[in-house]
Amino acid sequence: MNKLEKMNDEHHAETFSSKILKWFNQHGRTHLPWQQQITPYRVWVSEIMLQQTQVSTVIPYFLKFMSAFPVLEALAGASIDDVLFYWSGLGYYSRARNLHLAAQKLQTLYPNELPKEVEQWVQLPGIGLSTAGAIVSISFDLPAIVLDGNIKRVLIRHFLLPGYPEQAALKKQLYSIAATLLPQLNGRNYSQAMMDLGAMICTKREPKCTECPIQTNCQAYIQHLQTQYPMVKPKKPIPKLSAKWLILLNKHHEILIQKVIDLKLWNQLWVFPEWPADKTMKDMRIQCQVNTLLILKKLPVFRHHFTHFSLDIEPIFAFTEDQLSKIEQNQQWDSTQWRWVSLNQPIHLGMPLPVKKLWVQLVQTDLSSIRHQAIKEAIQ
């Protein structure tokens, strides 16, 4: 840096953060739902929803969630079934369970006003360092470090940092760099600006470097390596699994659903009884605690994709002649785990998306005609 540049640097102070903030004032997003009526509660909920989930997906969920639980007290006082109902289809359901739990903790620990320290927020379930930084900076307009996927990409390219973003060493390096860049003022806009820059300009594919406010200092751009960074970790092939789902209809035109308990996937959500390949029909009958079980129709197999595996689902439509009372007399019966639900009235319970979709399909189907048809065929 020559003398003139140094003088210019000192007097006009075109720092990293000032360029970012200036860009944000002209191009940043300011009309997202959680950017209106900013409160720590609303910011917190939005940040949890936005973990691993794109903005456009989150918006309708955020609006409905806020209508149902407008303030912390409403969320803390709600049932987990109710919370999961509003989360249904959004995925990563542990986020909703942690959100609910954290709401209750917050109410106890901070009855008057929510905390302003990152250290206090990270102690709550579901809140890591980055999310805590986002909550504090955006809620209170304080300086706090956010390091989401977007910001990591901006910094990795800008400083041409080698390694995978998942690696602890790189993460540590990123926090250190982020701390030196963090301005003492405009914490809210700076956090938002960095995220917007990553989402709108410094995109994964085809970054719009010519529109970037920090283009001239970006090492990746200077060396034409912007598409090579961040480095991509090699991925493993995903396994394919299959399962059968039992859609059991009773005499009262109700369907049997089961609450998933103590499983890693879809814990506490309501699903159709699942039938693993190694189980017999008798096992299924026992599992569902019914004496009679008549298979009416096998519905077409459909595939559901997860990040780490795919699942082929074969829905089996069946009928039981058991009286409802008989089933409920069973000592094993637990109404918190099993429920007969009428197809006609919408259920206020959490269901994962493939269950939700199948449910909608069933509502539109004339089940009794299928039942009569199947019985007729059986007789012939």
Next chain:
DNA sequence: AAATCGGGGAA
């Protein structure tokens, strides 16, 4: 350090 958790949307 690696695995795990869901679903949407872009290309």
Next chain:
DNA sequence: TTCCCAGATTT
């Protein structure tokens, strides 16, 4: 199809 997105938690 494949990849990845405002990550955190468990193993």
